[in-house]
Amino acid sequence: MQDPQPITLERHGPLRWTRPVRYDFAARQALAPLVASELPQACMSLPIAFLQQADAWLVVAVLGVPPDTNLCVASDGRWTGRYIPALFRxxxxxxxxxxxxxxxxxxxxxxxxxHEGPEGERFFTEDGQIAPLISQLIKFLSSVEKSRQATVRACAALHQLGLLMPWTVKVKTSAGEKTLGGLFRINEAALNQLSAESLHELMQAGGMAMAYCQLLSMQHFANMIEGARQQQP
Structure with a gap:
């Protein structure tokens, strides 16, 4: 259960925080939301898919099969993948x-x-100013949020142009067939048949780069499924 609280001088002035070195908090998260700015890196090592939430579309990294397993988190909490989603960073x-x-x-x-001191990083300096590391985090998360908004627009364009198709991932194990459903991928045939006008619309929305990143990332599903198979009894 998460408990996010706004950082204030009154509440956090006397407190400190420790930089995370383990990723146990993500060990059961098989899907991680991504933003457009990180897709070129993420697609080089992680399979990427689309997911619908209410009326919005998300682009996500698929980290495990079945849905409650993150294959990038080792038993000792280490992140074993080559790319760490911004959400976790x-x-x-x-x-x-x-x-x-x-x-x-x-x-x-x-x-x-x-926690209370004396170890760890401060939220505020002695004179009540935001600590430099906290300022860096604000800039980082603000950049991620800006890219998230661009991601929403790009995903909406992909959907409106009919380029998203259902994608069910299955893996056979000794315990039976496991399914990760609810995912979507780019319909490459439909992408190749777009008119010049629709292609321009897609490029303007940032959806073209996103589409190709998703298609490129599909090569990593074989490794993901094999990893899931090895973890099953």
């Missing part, structure tokens, strides 16, 4: 929205990484 921090509607940095008090 920001842990235990996230961007929230204040009562006035402004972005505000939050920290997860349930992470076990927020």
């Amino acid at each position: 920001g842990h235990p921090f996230s961007l929230g929205v204040s009562a006035q509607g402004a972005p505000t940095l939050c920290v997860d008090h349930a992470s076990g990484l927020v």
Whole structure:
């Protein structure tokens, strides 16, 4: 259970936080949301798919099969993959929205990484200013949020042009067939048949690069499925 709380001088001035060295918090997360800016790197080592949530579309890294297993997290909490999604790199921090509607940095008090001193990183300096490392995190998460908004627009364009098709991933194990459903992938045939006008629309929305990153990433599914098979009894 997460407990994100806005960072304030009154609450966090006397507290410290510890940089995470383990990824146990993500050990049961088989899907990780990605943003457009990280796709060129992510697609080189992780399979990527699309996922519909309510009326919105997300692009996600597929980290395990079946859905409750992250094959990139070892039993000792180490991340074993070549790329770490931005969502996890920001842990235990996230961007929230204040009562006035402004972005505000939050920290997860349930992470076990927020504590009283003397060890760890400070949230604020002695004179009450935001600590330099916290400022860096604000810039990083703000950049991720900006790219997330661009990602939503690109995914919407892909959907509106009919380029997303259902994709069911199955793996056979000694315990039976496991299925990871609810995913979508690029319909390459439909992409190749787009008119010049639709191609321009897709490029303007940032969807073309996203489509090719997803298609390129599909080569990594074989390794993902093999890893899932080896972990099954």
